[in-house]
Amino acid sequence: MKEHNCNHDTHKIKEPCPKNVPIFGGLSNEEILKVSKMTRHIQYKKGQMLLHEGEKSDKLFIVRKGQVKVSKFTMNGKEQILYILTSGEFFGELHLFNSDEFNNFSVYAIEDTEICLLTKNDLDYIMKENPEISLKILKAVIKRLAHTENLAQTLATKDPEVRIAHLILEFCQKFGKEKDEGILIELPITREEVASYVGVTRERISRKFSKFENLGLISLSGNKQLFVRNQLALREYIQ
Amino acid sequence: MKEHNCNHDTHKIKEPCPKNVPIFGGLSNEEILKVSKMTRHIQYKKGQMLLHEGEKSDKLFIVRKGQVKVSKFTMNGKEQILYILTSGEFFGELHLFNSDEFNNFSVYAIEDTEICLLTKNDLDYIMKENPEISLKILKAVIKRLAHTENLAQTLATKDPEVRIAHLILEFCQKFGKEKDEGILIELPITREEVASYVGVTRERISRKFSKFENLGLISLSGNKQLFVRNQLALREYIQ
DNA sequence: AAACGGATGTGATTTACCACACAATATCCC
DNA sequence: GGGATATTGTGTGGTAAATCACATCCGTTT
Numbered sequence: 461m462k463e464h465n466c467n468h469d470t471h472k473i474k475e476p477c478p479k480n481v482p483i484f485g486g487l488s489n490e491e492i493l494k495v496s497k498m499t500r501h502i503q504y505k506k507g508q509m510l511l512h513e514g515e516k517s518d519k520l521f522i523v524r525k526g527q528v529k530v531s532k533f534t535m536n537g538k539e540q541i542l543y544i545l546t547s548g549e550f551f552g553e554l555h556l557f558n559s560d561e562f563n564n565f566s567v568y569a570i571e572d573t574e575i576c577l578l579t580k581n582d583l584d585y586i587m588k589e590n591p592e593i594s595l596k597i598l599k600a601v602i603k604r605l606a607h608t609e610n611l612a613q614t615l616a617t618k619d620p621e622v623r624i625a626h627l628i629l630e631f632c633q634k635f636g637k638e639k640d641e642g643i644l645i646e647l648p649i650t651r652e653e654v655a656s657y658v659g660v661t662r663e664r665i666s667r668k669f670s671k672f673e674n675l676g677l678i679s680l681s682g683n684k685q686l687f688v689r690n691q692l693a694l695r696e697y698i699q
Numbered sequence: 700m701k702e703h704n705c706n707h708d709t710h711k712i713k714e715p716c717p718k719n720v721p722i723f724g725g726l727s728n729e730e731i732l733k734v735s736k737m738t739r740h741i742q743y744k745k746g747q748m749l750l751h752e753g754e755k756s757d758k759l760f761i762v763r764k765g766q767v768k769v770s771k772f773t774m775n776g777k778e779q780i781l782y783i784l785t786s787g788e789f790f791g792e793l794h795l796f797n798s799d800e801f802n803n804f805s806v807y808a809i810e811d812t813e814i815c816l817l818t819k820n821d822l823d824y825i826m827k828e829n830p831e832i833s834l835k836i837l838k839a840v841i842k843r844l845a846h847t848e849n850l851a852q853t854l855a856t857k858d859p860e861v862r863i864a865h866l867i868l869e870f871c872q873k874f875g876k877e878k879d880e881g882i883l884i885e886l887p888i889t890r891e892e893v894a895s896y897v898g899v900t901r902e903r904i905s906r907k908f909s910k911f912e913n914l915g916l917i918s919l920s921g922n923k924q925l926f927v928r929n930q931l932a933l934r935e936y937i938q
Numbered sequence: 939a940a941a942c943g944g945a946t947g948t949g950a951t952t953t954a955c956c957a958c959a960c961a962a963t964a965t966c967c968c
Numbered sequence: 969g970g971g972a973t974a975t976t977g978t979g980t981g982g983t984a985a986a987t988c989a990c991a992t993c994c995g996t997t998t
Contacts, residue, residue: 538857554844558842595833597837599796599797602793602797602840603800604844605840606793606800608847609804610771610803612771612847612854616854651947659855661985662945662946662947663947663985667947682994683993698774891975900955901976902957905976906977909977921963922963
């Protein structure tokens with residue numbers, strides 16, 4: 461877990477963090493530089509924990525590079541993944557804005573990840589100087605709320621087949637790369653984690669994936685590549 | 700569906716709406732009056748729809764009196780209740796702040812309800828004049844996000860018994876009234892709707908409620924009264 | 939390339955939820 | 969207060985998913 465300043469010019473980092481972070485979009489180059497001076501930069505190895513549910517943290521975490529999963533765990537240890545966050549996205553805002561609340565989830569790096577950290581004081585300062593930033597954050601949080609509402613609906617859907625199809629379609633949006641005859645998804649997570657996202661067992665994912673494969677909707681190669689042959693058919697299949 | 704201005708002094712309304720709305724807390728009396736001049740006031744009968752999923756609405760709905768349920772519906776018509784909102788809470792912010800998005804849910808009055816409406820333009824103006832308001836809204840949305848994350852986790856929990864116990868504990872916080880030997884919950888919704896909240900069938904709610912009653916954890920009287928004899932025992936039961 | 943360990947697929951069994959049907963209440967309205 | 973109607977409780981069977989056990993595959997390391 462190496463630390464350095466975000467505008468540090470070693471470590472092959474060419475431009476300041478905030479440049480590619482939507483909530484800082486619209487800031488001038490000068491302001492970007494000012495913000496980047498405040499950020500601390502931390503690297504996490506795949507598998508490391510960034511945040512622990514129930515603790516307090518007064519920092520805003522911004523994903524600079526890599527990917528993290530945001531999870532909650534039930535009493536008996538079952539994991540529920542809430543989000544998979546990639547570059548430019550942020551987390552840790554709950555305690556930051558509602559100081560009496562604890563972290564509502566845990567966060568783990570699912571690949572080697574670089575994080576930019578902002579303290580509450582610095583963010584307060586930034587928001588005071590640039591009031592439009594709090595509006596940007598508000599918009600981002602509102603969008604995430606819509607995502608979580610959709611997740612809740614998906615989880616409420618009894619039929620696991622539909623849930624799994626939903627997941628694939630969501631991953632098409634988030635990770636899909638357009639190829640000649642379909643969409644290639646480089647899965648960032650294991651089957652077990654896919655299961656933890658849609659709320660079924662690992663075995664069910666296996667069986668449903670091969671069912672979809674037999675139906676010609678998708679094709680699998682290796683454990684981390686999923687090719688969606690026919691997105692429309694998949695969408696129709698769950699109607 | 701009667702309409703009138705929010706500071707209208709008929710209809711037994713004694714004080715301006717914004718007075719009891721957390722996001723307008725901290726405004727001076729003068730500002731409150733200014734805001735209340737902008738609000739339109741609508742009454743809905745129990746069962747009426749306030750908002751329809753998939754449509755657009757550029758208004759912020761603030762619950763002045765009564766209660767509404769916020770729901771999504773799956774393909775085959777199954778309802779998933781996301782929130783039950785009471786006086787002072789608001790909804791409709793998704794399209795308001797992200798103009799390209801549609802409403803993510805439908806909203807129905809579960810009892811006779813009075814709503815204060817603010818247009819996007821008016822809210823923009825208010826937030827421009829009082830920048831701290833957008834921060835208040837941000838805090839509220841972040842808290843709601845935490846609620847929805849918890850709901851997602853609850854729905855992911857396979858065991859319906861645990862989910863139902865969770866619901867009862869949540870209702871203790873939201874609707875519970877402390878009594879001599881326990882907490883009385885005046886249920887605002889039917890069993891069917893309880894079922895739609897925790898994602899099981901109505902029948903399962905019946906069976907689990909009577910199981911909890913036999914265990915001495917709760918007692919029921921009529922259809923709308925739930926008495927939690929021992930909140931701690933209930934909490935321990937689901938561990 | 940081979941060997942190792944973790945991840946994934948698959949079969950058999952068990953479990954408990956859903957769905958349906960109907961009976962028993964509760965609530966509403968006159 | 970009493971009847972009508974909506975809401976809720978309960979028995980039963982079918983079924984799909986969880987669970988468990990084990991075989992197989994993949995991807996990494998040497």
